[in-house]
Structures are given as structure tokens and as C-alpha cells.
Amino acid sequence: MRLDQRSTRGPLPPQPFFSTPQQRLALARQRYFEDGVRPSGLVSESVIQSWSRCVHGHRDPVERIAFNPVTPSRIHSALSRSQVLLQAAATDLVQLEDTLAGTACTAILTDHQGVVVHATRSAADHGEVLLPLARRVGVSLDEEHIGTGAPGVTLRTEQPCLVLGGEHFFGNLQQLHCAAAPIRDVHGRLAAVLDLTSEGRPFGFDAAAVVALYATTIENQLLRAQSSEHLVVHLQTSPALLGTPMEGLAGLDASGRIAWLNNVAARLLGVTQGEAGLHADDVFGIALNRLALLTRASDAALHRLPNGLNVWIAARMQAPDGAGPLVQLRAPARVEPARIPVAEPVAATLRDNDRHLIVQTLQACAGNVSKAARKLGVSRGLIYRHLKQAKAEPADV
Template identity: 45%
Template sequence: MPQPASQRARTPQPLFFQTPDQRTALARERFFEEGIRPSGLVAEAVLQSWLRCCSARQQPRDAVSFEPVSRSRVHASLSRNRQLLQAGNSELGHMEAALGGTDCRVLLTDAQGVIIHATDLPQAHDQPLLRAASRVGVNIAESHIGTSAPGIVVRTGEASSVAGGEHFHQCLHNLYCAAAPIHDIHGQLAGVLDVSVEGGRFPFDAAAVVGTYATTIENRLLQLQSTGQLLLHFQASPTFLDTPLEALAGISPQGRVLWLNGAGRRLTGCHMEDAPTVDSVFGTSIERLMDLHRQKRIQTLRLPNGLGVWIKGRLSGGDGADFNHAVAVEGLPAPSPGPQDHAHKAHTAATAGAVVDAPAAVVLAPSPATRATLVDHSQRLIEVTLAECGGNIAKAARALGVSRGMLYRRLQKSASQHAPASTLGEAQSGDASA
């Protein structure tokens, strides 16, 4: 005997679906037509974005316009994000080369969601949405185009993926995107890296790919913004140094930890509430960390939390001068032999594929000549090099790898603060005789 229509209407729908698209379709039906929260059918970040779009009185059937913002705003965004573009210059090229065999496009936005870099794919004739969206100056923030991966990252600062029907607007259901944040040294969102494709799902793990490249760009940006700081590179394995997996930290001349990247926060357990001291985060003094730069080699360090790490340091001048190479200038004190030699050999073996034991103890040894601040340390390099060159500014500048003008400014500043006025005059006369 057939069931009455009223009973058939109450027949429960199946709880499990075979494809993600079926689950997304059910989520949209429950959310937009029945007003039921479809928890578990779509990611919570997507659901929260739908709620924000509804609160902003957007409608799923609305058309989306990919019109650029004003010329003045585009110019301001490009100017304001010069360092971000510089940090991403090579990595964006590498990423686009890696994706060259696909129909994916790479987008880089500023912190407000305005595109400042986009892949040009003239051969992709079947991507009308991406052709319209992938232009410098187009605003793809949530407030303009509804739910999308870059829009969610702009709003939340967390990596996100949005597939097909998870986009709020129905006209965007052919798009699939994955995006990851890029942060600056203040921990604020600096930009968003996104990879998008139209007409089908990614044939690879797009979230992992975009996350790796975003981390690399972020690390480069952090280093560009860290002039006048001691930059530390460290990791639990030496093979992870100089890779996207390395931990980074910026140290002030006063021995404060100014910033840590994500890997650095995870390794140290420090959440950077109030610019902690190097002693509390790294369990050692600024003098010993300065020795990393002077000795120009990898060493081992036991963190206060008990974790052993491999670590190296680089000093960059506040005016942009990088004195990292200057440690090899003849006449500078040579690194004293000791346990750090074992660390250096172990690192060499590790990079060659050999098994290396984890660091067992702090082997950083302070040099008697190490100064307490970054400023004093770089100034001492200048003074020693200048003495070795007989006071000749031109020779000293070549040895340090900086311009004579920069060296003059450093000497003039030091002379005005510490030295008699005749010191600089003698140095300049020595340069004139070159």
C-alpha cells in the first residue's frame, strides 16, 4: 500500500553522499532554502562566510562584477606593497612555471583583497570568469564577490579552500580556489597568495602547493623588513635550514625578540605577547647570539623548553648594509676552535645525506671581542677593516662590500657620538690619497 504524500514528504533524506558536490548541494539547500545550519557538510570557514554575506544583504543569484578599483587606489596599493612584490618576485615566477602545464592562475592580493599580481594565460579561452578576475586592481574581497578562498583569508587571516558550489554566488560555481596568508614582521596580514582554476577540480593538492609558496614569500618579506636586526635561522634539523621549513627570528640591538615566523613560534613555544628577551626565548644572551654572525657557521643550541636546534645568524645594518660577508676580512678575530666545529662538520654530513645526531647542549661560546649591541658590532667591523686598510675609505668600502658614501655616513655618525672630529678628517684624507 503506497504511503500518503504527507508521509513521503517526511521521509528522511540519506545522510551520506558519494561526492563532495552532492554534499555541497545539500548544504546549500538546507542553508538557503530551509534556513538550517548545514554543519559538517561544508567547512566552518565557508559557512561563516555565507553568514557574513547574508548579513551584508548579498543574494546568491546576484551577478558579480570584476571591475578594477580606481587608478589612484591601484597605484597606492602597488606602491605600498613594493616589499611584498619584491619578496614574491622570484617565487611567483617559480610557481607559475610549476603550474605551466595546468589551467591554474596565480593571484597575489594586498591585505584588502586588491590584486597586485596575476598570471596571464592568453591560451585559456574557456575561462571567462578567471579572465575577467585575473587583472591587477580587481578587488576580490568577500565584500565584493562573496565567498572565495582569498576573500576568506583576507577576512580571517587563515588558509582556506573553496570549491565550486561553496562560493556564495551561483555565477561562481565553476571556480575552485585555494589561498594562504602572508604576514609581515608585526604579525599583520600583508597579502594573500591564491591559485584558482575554472571548470573542474584541482588535479593536485592546491592547498599544499600554495601554502609552501606563501611561506617562502613570507620568509623573504620578513627578512626584507628586518634591517638593523640580527636575523636568526634555526630548526631541529640542519637540513631544514634555508628552506620554507626553517624558523626565523628578528632580534633588536637591545636583545629583544621582535618577531618570530610560524615555525619559530612552534619551536620555541613563544606567542610574542610583549617582545620577550632572547634569554627567555633562546636561553642565551645577545652576546652569544651575536657570535653566530661573527663566526659565520652553523651551531647548536638548547632552547629553554629542552628542544635542541641548529642555528645561524646574520646581521643587517639599519641603513640596508649587510655585513654578513665582512666577517672574512683579513685582520678580524678568527672563530675560536671548539665544540662548534663538530656542529659544522655534522651539518656538512647531514646535507650530504649522512645521519646526524640531535644537538645535545649549548655550544655557543661568546667571543671576548663581541659587543653587547648590533650597532657596536657592525661599527667594530668598520673600525677593524678601516685600520687594516690603513685608513683608506675606498679600500675599506670594497672589503666590506658597501659604498663609500654609506661608509662615510657611518663614520660621521660614530665620530659625532664618540670620536674626536679629527678622526674622520684623517680617514677622509687617507681616502683622498688613494
């Protein structure tokens, strides 16, 4: 009789006493794989659903799973598509490796299809057998290849997941403990999965919280990296949280339409991520030209949103040539409300406001393009392109 057919039998018999996680997992596996009964309450719903998908895929828990790389062409494609992601995540992945240096954990970054594109290394050899194979670039960690595992479940559900030991579908993977979290792009689509895995020993810390923190940080970096010519708005209820993984971020296009929001910004603004047609005036209660003026300020300003929430808000313009923001932001040294600048006659679009800032800086630098570029932190080519578009020359400034 098929397992999914047997699961329709009557109520569960009384649960035997169990006092350890190992006993609980053993009972869950017995209930599901031998008795055909859904082990609700013994393991998470995401694990049960993954087990069910594996069973319906005609997989057998006694299969021995090997971590084999995908084809060379697919590896090349995965690495090529992930260049922006890897550049955005580079600093945080180094920091994460340092964070994990005293543990037996490895951090693994996969693309949106589950192919490993980066992995950290343990500081010492802890006798792992599976982990050195699993963390190789090009190995697929999706559910189809390795069954129930945190990366595969997160790829499938786009939600954080924790899979510990015996919760893995296949028996030979039950030495692994893993925690994964999703990373999304400016379109709201799954871009990558960040995973922490240890072999042979349980996590000695809250791995789910750590991986979620770093996944959020990398996601914020990716959103900014993909936001060429967007006005990026930063907001939080405390200025101390600006510039941290807990800040809200929103990208506005040249018409003032909200191109993307991170999860924190969506919650603060009371809107849904990916909701179409949102405009800065409606969501922030600030006209586009006033938001653009914030790029000239080094301090965050206190502002009341249309929903009544008081937040600290700041903004920066992303340079079109990828050189970074035109203005670096910092939280105010003193927690005192800074007024959002009163709208003065400024350009109607973000592109024009960007050009206006460059012209002002050139004036302050007596027309010296090199000096202005250094002051703004951008390339000279960017300044020349803006001036060319405005049909102006440095000498005319």
C-alpha cells in the same frame, strides 16, 4: 521567513546518499539556501560562516558578480603600499609561475584589503572567462565584493582557506576553484594574501599545500626586508632546513628584545607570536653579544634552548641601507655541532657589533673601503656612515 531564523528548526532529516563532491555540495546548498538548515559536515565551517555573512549582508546567490577594479586612486595607493612586498616576493612569484606552467592555475597576490597587486598568467589559454577578469591588478577579491571565495575568507579570518566550485556563494562563480593563505608582516598584521585559482576544472594537486608553502616563503622574505638594523636569527632542529620555508626566523632589536617571530620560530621556542617583552636571554638562553658573534660564522651552531630543545642556530645582520645581510649564512657541510662562540669583549649593541665587523674587515683590506665593501657585500656609503658615526676615518683603522 529569514534564513537565519529557519536555521533554528529541529534536527536534520536523514541525509540522502551522495557519492560525489558535486552531490555533496548540491545537498549543502539545498540545506542552507532552501531549507534554512546549517549544513555542518557537508562543507567547511569557514565556508558556512562566509555564507552566513553574505546572507546577513542581504546578498542573493543568484546575483551575477562582475570583477570590477576599484578606483584609480585606490589602485595607486595599493601598489604604493605594496612596493616592499612586491620586491620581497618577486623571485618567488616568478618561481611560482614556472611551477604552475603546466596547470590551468593562476597565482594572485592581493594586499591586506584584497586588492590584486600581482598575478601570474596561465601558460596556455584554457577557455577561461572569469579568471582573466579576476586577476587584473586593481580588482577587489574581498568578501564584500565577490562573496565566498578563498581570498575573501582568508582576508576575513587571516587563516588558510580552500573554496571549491559550488562552495562559492554566488552561482556564476561556481566554476572557480581557489586556495589562499595569509602573509604577515613584522608587526604580526596581515600584509597580503596569496591565492591559487583555476576555472572550469578542479585542482589536480594539493593546492592548499602549494599556496601555503609559497606564502610562507614570501612572508619570510618580507620579514627580512622589513628588518632594517635587526639581528635576524635562523633556527631549526636540522641544519638542512635552514634557508628553507621551514626555518624559524626571529628579529632582535639593538637592546636584545625580540621584535618579531615567524610561526615556525614561535613553535620551536614555545612562545606566542606577538607576545610582548620577550628578550633573547630568556627565549634563546644566549646573551645578545654571543648571538651577535654568530654573524661572523658561515656555519650554523648547535645550541640547546631553555625549553630543552636542541636546534641549529645562525644569525645575520640586516644592512641599514637595504643592501642585504653583512654575512651570508649556509648550513654546515657536515652535521657536526659547531660551538657558539664564547663571548669576547665586544660591543654591547648590534649597531656597535656591526661597526666592529666593518672595522675588522677594513683592517684586513689595509683600509681600502671599496675592497672592504665588496668583501662584505654592502655599499661604500654604508661603511662611511658607520665610520662617521664612530668619528673615525679609513686612515685611522
